[in-house]
Amino acid sequence: DTGVSQDPRHKITKRGQNVTFRCDPISEHNRLYWYRQTLGQGPEFLTYFQNEAQLEKSRLLSDRFSAERPKGSFSTLEIQRTEQGDSAMYLCASSLVGDQETQYFGPGTRLLVL
Amino acid sequence: DAKTTQPPSMDCAEGRAANLPCNHSTISGNEYVYWYRQIHSQGPQYIIHGLKNNETNEMASLIITEDRKSSTLILPHATLRDTAVYYCIVRSYGQNFVFGPGTRLSVLP
Numbered sequence: 001d002t003g004v005s006q007d008p009r010h011k012i013t014k015r016g017q018n019v020t021f022r023c024d025p026i027s028e029h030n031r032l033y034w035y036r037q038t039l040g041q042g043p044e045f046l047t048y049f050q051n052e053a054q055l056e057k058s059r060l061l062s063d064r065f066s067a068e069r070p071k072g073s074f075s076t077l078e079i080q081r082t083e084q085g086d087s088a089m090y091l092c093a094s095s096l097v098g099d100q101e102t103q104y105f106g107p108g109t110r111l112l113v114l
Numbered sequence: 115d116a117k118t119t120q121p122p123s124m125d126c127a128e129g130r131a132a133n134l135p136c137n138h139s140t141i142s143g144n145e146y147v148y149w150y151r152q153i154h155s156q157g158p159q160y161i162i163h164g165l166k167n168n169e170t171n172e173m174a175s176l177i178i179t180e181d182r183k184s185s186t187l188i189l190p191h192a193t194l195r196d197t198a199v200y201y202c203i204v205r206s207y208g209q210n211f212v213f214g215p216g217t218r219l220s221v222l223p
Contacts, residue, residue, distance in 0.1 A: 004157075033210075042116070042201055042213025043158065056210070091157050100146065103211060105157035 002026060004106035006092050012112045013082055020078045021109045025094030032075050033103060034067055035091040036060065043091050049075060050097065082113045116214030117141065118202045123218040126196075132189040134217055136202030139183045144206040147178060149187045151198040152216070158201065161187065192221045 005024045013019050025032045031050050035043035046065070047057045051072040061067075064082075069075040079086055089110050093103040119137040126132040138147065148163040162169055162176045164185075169176045175188040189196055201216040 040215070042199075042215055043211075045210045045212070048210070093157075100163065101207065102148075102160055102163065104160060105150075107157045108155075110155075 004092055004094050004104055006090075006106040006109050008109055009107060010110050010112075012114065014114050015082060015084060017082055018078065018080045019082060019111065020076055021090055021092075021111075023075045023077070023092030023094075023106060025074070025092070026096075026104060029094035029096050029104075030072070031095045031097060031101065032069055033093040033095070034075070034077050035093065037089040037091060037108070038087075046077075079111075082111075084113045087111055087113045116212050117145075117204045118214055120200070120202055120214065120217045122215065123220070125220050125222055126189075126192045128194060128221050128223050129191055132187075132192040132196065132219060132221070134187040134189075134200050134202075134219065135184065136187070137184045138202070138204045141182050141204050142206065145204045145209075146206065147176065147182075147185050148203045148205065148211070149174070149176065150201045150203070150213075151196075152201070153195075153198045158213075161200075192219075194221050194223065197221045 007022045033048040034046040037043040046061050049069040064080045067077045089108045091108045093105045095101045095103045149161040150158040152158045164176045178185045199216040199218050
């Protein structure tokens with residue numbers, strides 16, 4: 001399967017702990033996006049990369065959140081000092097610049113903060 | 115905020131066509147209409163997109179009105195596996211996707 005993959009698929013953690021999620025985009029895609037989705041809502045944009053450069057961050061991305069894409073391939077999203085309000089599905093998507101930027105999504109990582 | 119308005123829910127009988135409407139009255143000339151769907155607990159799945167002409171692929175057809183202020187996604191022969199939340203999004207090149215709450219389609223046996 002050559003789609004977007006995310007790891008882990010599920011994460012349960014205690015409040016105050018740090019968590020890190022990984023996203024592997026479609027191999028030739030140069031843009032990578034992170035979204036957050038809470039129950040009953042559509043996905044909300046967090047940030048995106050073009051190659052290794054982080055080009056935009058949403059105001060939703062508090063200073064406890066950090067994302068990296070060090071070699072322009074996979075990306076990680078870290079949440080420090082998790083809070084119960086961070087419980088959500090974290091989605092990754094990738095696209096190819098110039099292909100009208102159709103985004104293809106991964107299966108998501110579901111985070112539960114106790 | 116999302117630039118589209120969709121009904122919150124719809125039902126469709128299995129085997130019949132599902133017609134999902136979307137209103138985007140403030141769409142600008144360089145904005146595309148995209149449709150995604152999300153089956154429970156999965157990531158959104160791309161369906162189709164268009165600018166002003168009607169589009170068809172193996173999954174669905176997209177009908178965009180001449181004034182581009184609304185569109186309809188058509189699933190020609192809905193199956194139970196088409197039960198999902200369907201999102202209509204308008205965006206131009208370089209803009210981020212802004213998802214609204216979508217339409218929850220229930221395909222009934």
